[in-house]
Amino acid sequence: MLLRCQIPLANFELNIDVTFDTRVTAIFGPSGSGKTTLLDAIAGLRKIAAGEIEIDGKTLFSSARRINLRPQQRGIGYVPQEGALFPHLSVRKTILFGATRDGHAGNKGLTVDHVVDILEIGDLLNRPVTKLSGGEAQRVALARAILSQPGLLLLDEPLAALDIGLKERILPYLGRVRDEFKIPMIYVTHNLTEVLTLADWVLMIQHGKLVAQGVPKETFRSANTILQLPNEEFENVFTVSFAESNREAGTTRVRLASGGELLIPYVQRQADVSFQIRVSADDILVATERPMGISAGNVLSGAVHRIESLDGEAMLTVLAGEEFLVRLTASAVMRLSLMENTPVYLIIKTRSFRVL
Amino acid sequence: MIFSFETWQITLFSLSVGFASTLLILPFGIGLAWLFARKEWPLKSVLETIVLLPLVMPPVSTGLILLKIFGRRSSLGTWLYERGIEIVFNWKGVLIAMAVMSFPLLVRSVRTSFSEVNPRLEQIAATLGASGLRIFFVITIPLAYKGIVAGALLAFSRALGEFGATILLAGNIPGETQTLSLAIYNFVQLGKDPEAYTLLGITVALAFLFVWCSEWLLRTGKKA
Numbered sequence: 241m242l243l244r245c246q247i248p249l250a251n252f253e254l255n256i257d258v259t260f261d262t263r264v265t266a267i268f269g270p271s272g273s274g275k276t277t278l279l280d281a282i283a284g285l286r287k288i289a290a291g292e293i294e295i296d297g298k299t300l301f302s303s304a305r306r307i308n309l310r311p312q313q314r315g316i317g318y319v320p321q322e323g324a325l326f327p328h329l330s331v332r333k334t335i336l337f338g339a340t341r342d343g344h345a346g347n348k349g350l351t352v353d354h355v356v357d358i359l360e361i362g363d364l365l366n367r368p369v370t371k372l373s374g375g376e377a378q379r380v381a382l383a384r385a386i387l388s389q390p391g392l393l394l395l396d397e398p399l400a401a402l403d404i405g406l407k408e409r410i411l412p413y414l415g416r417v418r419d420e421f422k423i424p425m426i427y428v429t430h431n432l433t434e435v436l437t438l439a440d441w442v443l444m445i446q447h448g449k450l451v452a453q454g455v456p457k458e459t460f461r462s463a464n465t466i467l468q469l470p471n472e473e474f475e476n477v478f479t480v481s482f483a484e485s486n487r488e489a490g491t492t493r494v495r496l497a498s499g500g501e502l503l504i505p506y507v508q509r510q511a512d513v514s515f516q517i518r519v520s521a522d523d524i525l526v527a528t529e530r531p532m533g534i535s536a537g538n539v540l541s542g543a544v545h546r547i548e549s550l551d552g553e554a555m556l557t558v559l560a561g562e563e564f565l566v567r568l569t570a571s572a573v574m575r576l577s578l579m580e581n582t583p584v585y586l587i588i589k590t591r592s593f594r595v596l
Numbered sequence: 597m598i599f600s601f602e603t604w605q606i607t608l609f610s611l612s613v614g615f616a617s618t619l620l621i622l623p624f625g626i627g628l629a630w631l632f633a634r635k636e637w638p639l640k641s642v643l644e645t646i647v648l649l650p651l652v653m654p655p656v657s658t659g660l661i662l663l664k665i666f667g668r669r670s671s672l673g674t675w676l677y678e679r680g681i682e683i684v685f686n687w688k689g690v691l692i693a694m695a696v697m698s699f700p701l702l703v704r705s706v707r708t709s710f711s712e713v714n715p716r717l718e719q720i721a722a723t724l725g726a727s728g729l730r731i732f733f734v735i736t737i738p739l740a741y742k743g744i745v746a747g748a749l750l751a752f753s754r755a756l757g758e759f760g761a762t763i764l765l766a767g768n769i770p771g772e773t774q775t776l777s778l779a780i781y782n783f784v785q786l787g788k789d790p791e792a793y794t795l796l797g798i799t800v801a802l803a804f805l806f807v808w809c810s811e812w813l814l815r816t817g818k819k820a
Contacts, residue, residue, distance in 0.1 A: 285719045311722035318723045324716045328738045337734075338724025388724045 241265075241392075241424075245281050245291030245301075247448075249274060254281075254448035257291075264418055264425045266439035266456065268432075274448040275428040276321065279394045282426065283318045284311035295392055295424075317385030317423070321396045323377045325369040331380050332365040338388025350421060355383050358416050375406045379413060386421055393417075393425045399434060412596050414438055415516065432460065436477040437516055437596055461548075461557065461565070474521040474555070476564055477596075478502075482509040491537065491590055500561035503537035504593040516596040521567040525587035526556065528576050537590035540564075544582045547573065560586050599794065602770075607798055610775040613687060614755035617694035618702075618748055625702035625751070626744060630736070632703070633710035651700040655760025662692060662765045689766030690773050694755035702751040705814075709743020710736065746810040753806040756799070 241261065247254040254274040267275050280286035282293060284300065293301040300309045317338075326334055339352065356362050359379045364372065372380060378398050385393055398414065399407045411434065418425065418438060427439055435442050435456050442459050444452040452459050460474070480494035483501065490506045494517065504517055531539060542560025549555075554573045556566040564586055578584070632644060650658045666683040667673045676683060683689050713736055721731045737744070759777040766773040768782060776799050783792035 283719075283723050285723070311719065312725050312727065314723070316723055318720055320716060320720060322716070324714070324720045326717055326721070326735060326739075337721065337726070384724065 241296075242292060242294040243278075243282070245278070245288045245293065247274075247277055247281060247286065247288055249277060249448065252448045254278060256443075256445070256448075256450055258443060258450055258453065260441055260443070260453070262424075262441035263422070264427060264439045264441070266435040266442045267426060267428045267445055268430065268435050268442050269445035270430055273445045275430075275445060276396055278445070279318070279396050279426065279428055282392075283316050283394060284309060284314050285318075298391075315389075315391040317388050317390030317393045319378075319381045319385045319393070319395045319398055321398070321400055323381040323401075325372075325377055325381055325384075327368075327370050329369060330365070331361065331367050331369055331372070334369055334380060335361075335365075335383040335387055337384060350386065350389060352387060354420075355386050358420050359383050359413055374402050375410050378402065378410055382413070382417060386417065386423065390423060393423045395425060395427045397429050397431075398427075399431070400429070408594070411437060415596055433473065433475045433477075433518065436460070436475055437518060457563075461555075474565060474567060475518045476521060476524075477516055477518045478562060479514055479516055480504075481512050481514045482507075483511075485509075496562050498561040500540065502588075502593065503590045504595060505591055507595050517593050518596065519588055519593050521555070521565045523588065523592040524564060524566045526558070526566055526568065526572070526576065526578070527585045527587060528578075528582070530585050531587060534587065535589070536587045538586070538588040540586045540588070542584060542586060544578055544580055544584055546580065547578060549573070558584060558586055600791075603791070603794055603798075605771065606774055606776055606779045606795065609687075610756055610777075611802075613690050613775070614694055614752055617691050617698065617755050618752045620691070621695050621699050621702055621751065622748060625699060625747070626706055626737075629703045629706035629747075630710055630732070632707045634715070647703055648700045650697050650761075651704075655697060655758070656764060658696060659693060659761030659764030662696060662761060666692065666765065684765060685767045685769065685773065687766070687773060690758075690762055690775060693761040693765045694758045697758050697761050698751035698754040701754050702747045705747030705750055705810075706740070706744050709740040709747070712743070713739045742813045742816065746813040749806045749810040749813070753803055753810075756802060 242259050244257045245254065254277055256278060267278060269275055277286060281288050282300070288301060288303065290303040291301065292299070292304070299305070299307050300314050301307060326337065329337070336352070356365070359382060361376070361379050361383055364376055364380065369377065369380060382398070399410055402410060415438060427434070429435060439456050442453060442456045443450055444459065478496055480496055480502065483493040483495050485492035485506055485508055487506055492504050492507050494502050494504055496502065502517070509515065530541070540560040542558045542564070544556055545559045545563070546557040547554055549570055552570045554568050554570055556568060556578065558564045558566055566586065628647065632640070663684065664670060665672055666676070666689070668677055668684065673683070683692055717735055717739070718731050721735050726734065757777055758775065759781070762773070762775060763778060768774055768778045770782070774782065776795055780792050780795045780799070783789070783795065
């Protein structure tokens with residue numbers, strides 16, 4: 241996808257020039273950095289002063305060639321932040337609103353039943369949309385966009401309006417949409433966890449400018465991005481395969497791609513099915529000697545690979561089979577005399593892992 | 597005479613011409629209100645002001661302007677007369693006077709209800725492939741319908757109460773152009789108080805009913 245656009249805004253100019261080609265691209269940046277404007281421009285809902293937008297070889301907009309497809313012709317599904325469900329329609333009529341549009345190649349297997357099934361909205365179909373909870377409304381907005389058979393899905397902070405508990409429940413649906421429907425997505429957010437769990441490419445935007453782009457983990461690892469966001473929780477996300485689980489013990493053993501194993505809270509999955517788990521960089525303890533007699537289910541041995549410090553905080557990259565990011569205070573780094581290549585043990589409570 | 601044939605005739609005439617005038621202005625009113633609520637163009641405010649003028653101008657002045665436009669000595673009047681259409685001093689004059697006088701109320705009310713429809717819903721409908729017409733009829737109108745009905749009721753009530761413009765354009769001809777308001781005036785002039793009071797009662801009852809319905813619609817419309 242080619243995205244080049246200049247849009248004058250109240251306080252600055254949105255000026256983006258980027259080419260990317262990935263399944264799920266996150267646009268990450270603080271509030272007011274022009275993210276929603278960018279989505280509106282892609283969807284054809286906002287005037288672009290100059291630029292060019294091209295998806296899959298199809299030009300949606302080109303100021304030089306005087307092309308400006310109407311939103312109807314762009315084949316883009318848009319899930320705006322507020323959901324924007326049609327308040328006078330039932331859930332069924334809402335999700336079928338765009339289903340009359342001609343499908344795009346590659347999405348032909350996408351049926352109403354399948355989408356309803358994946359998003360678990362079957363029980364809601366006859367309800368008026370005004371009688372939905374926040375999480376239900378977001379799933380319905382997603383279904384509506386997907387059923388219009390788009391060539392690209394735009395998601396504008398779909399979880400921002402939800403409380404934390406609900407976020408945890410809706411995030412897996414987004415993962416399912418990504419894996420089941422294979423529709424390319426652009427996902428706007430200012431939440432690191434969402435980027436790390438869902439996206440395979442990230443564009444970081446500040447004040448209307450692209451400041452960095454790349455694979456999320458690598459892009460975020462540079463100190464000047466993570467440590468500039470002190471209130472953000474930085475999470476380690478791993479794709480693991482199910483080994484075995486024990487309901488009475490309350491635990492599940494999962495296998496990392498590197499071959500190592502982790503103990504996470506009890507979940508039931510089929511053998512060898514892979515899924516994502518995550519753990520906050522703040523929930524990992526570091527020890528320089530192997531700890532004995534502790535309750536934590538995971539003690540991993542590894543070595544410090546990198547230390548980045550800023551303002552009393554340090555972000556450690558520890559290689560322990562996989563790369564773990566651990567956030568410590570500068571004081572902890574000094575007390576343990578941590579340096580590159582220091583052998584360390586990572587201690588992670590079983591219950592600190594979240595399953596997506 | 598209390599509920600005499602004459603009373604019924606006057607009431608029925610007012611109601612049917614008022615109804616026809618409301619039907620006549622409805623499509624134009626809705627179209628113009630939508631343009632005002634959703635589009636921008638140079639000198640838009642001038643057009644907005646012109647549309648609102650009959651609301652604040654003395655109705656008699658509006659009636660005089662209409663008389664100048666539709667009178668037989670005007671070019672439009674002559675043109676219409678040559679084609680067998682006469683506006684002045686018959687029911688068509690009543691219709692035109694009512695339409696012009698109630699138009700601003702309709703436009704204002706409908707415009708407000710269009711403004712209250714979140715434009716984001718229309719935008720999202722467009723991304724879902726809906727044409728402008730489909731968006732208008734499936735999203736905008738259903739979401740604004742309470743305001744539209746309320747506006748139509750208001751316009752209808754205003755039409756029924758029309759006096760100044762009507763008397764100039766259509767005169768006060770019993771059995772031909774005499775509306776409720778004109779008849780009340782006439783009966784009072786002739787000292788026929790019981791007749792005047794009967795019509796007064798009818799006008800109060802109708803006005804109350806329509807304004808009450810219109811307000812109720814607007815209130816419930818806000819809640820939705």
